[in-house]
Amino acid sequence: MxxxxxxxxxxxxxxxxxxxxxxxxxxxxxxxxGRGAQPGGMLLTAQFDRIDGLVNGADVRIAGVKVGSVVSSSIDPQSFNAVVGMRVDRSLRLPSDSSAEVSSDGLLGGKYLSIVPGGAERVLAEGGRITETQGSVSLESLLGRFIFSVTQMNQPAAANAETAAPATAAPR
The missing domain is CATH 1.10.287 (Helix Hairpins)
Incomplete structure (x- = not known):
């Protein structure tokens, strides 16, 4: 025991x-x-037509390296575009003509914000806005367009096959 x-x-x-x-x-x-905001980072904003799946806390990356985090998202009442706030490493000195795009970590991965630095002499300051943006691409929309284009390509071929084949009648 x-x-x-x-x-x-x-x-x-x-x-x-x-x-x-x-x-x-x-x-x-x-x-x-690393999912929290960068407390000492510089606050920047960017406006997108769509940000499907981009959430607060998502990475902000340059060349695949995390340099910040998304801290807010809202709707611009005039344009109805998504406005994304982000904090990035203050030491980066991003050129004013930098661009931002919503990217994906693969087919089933999460979304992140990718910044491509520009070549301008001026740099973005605290509260600056990235004006060159590309929103997220909807996989469902792309798939729907592909299916529609394939069916459109096949319809003329089927119609031509019906008109090209002569109707043969059996002799009486």
């Missing part, structure tokens, strides 16, 4: 240790996950 009690206590201690290590990993991931 003592062996069973000793074994149970050992199993409980091992389980508690595993839970403590898992909690430590979870704490580290939340604290250092």
């Amino acid at each position: 003592d062996t069973v009690k000793g074994r149970s206590a050992l199993e409980i201690m091992t389980g508690a240790g595993v839970l403590a290590v898992a909690a430590a990993f979870l704490f580290y991931a939340v604290a250092h996950g």
Whole structure:
């Protein structure tokens, strides 16, 4: 009976240790996950026709390297476009003609904001606006256009086949 009690206590201690290590990993991931805003970063805005799937906390990247985070999204009441606020690393000195586009981490991946630096001498300041933008591309829309174009291409071929084949009547 003592062996069973000793074994149970050992199993409980091992389980508690595993839970403590898992909690430590979870704490580290939340604290250092990089999904929060860049507190010392420079606030910039950009306006897009659509931002499907881009959420607050999403990465802002240059050449695939994370340089900031999306901090807000709203609708411009005049143009009905999406206005995205982002904080980026203040040390970057982005040219004023830089562009931004909503990109995807693959077919099923999340969305992020990709900035392509321009070549202008002037740089964006705190509160600056990136004016050259490209919104997200809807996969459903692209698929619908492809299916529509394929059916349009096949319709004339089917119509030509019907008119080209002469109707043959059996002699009486």
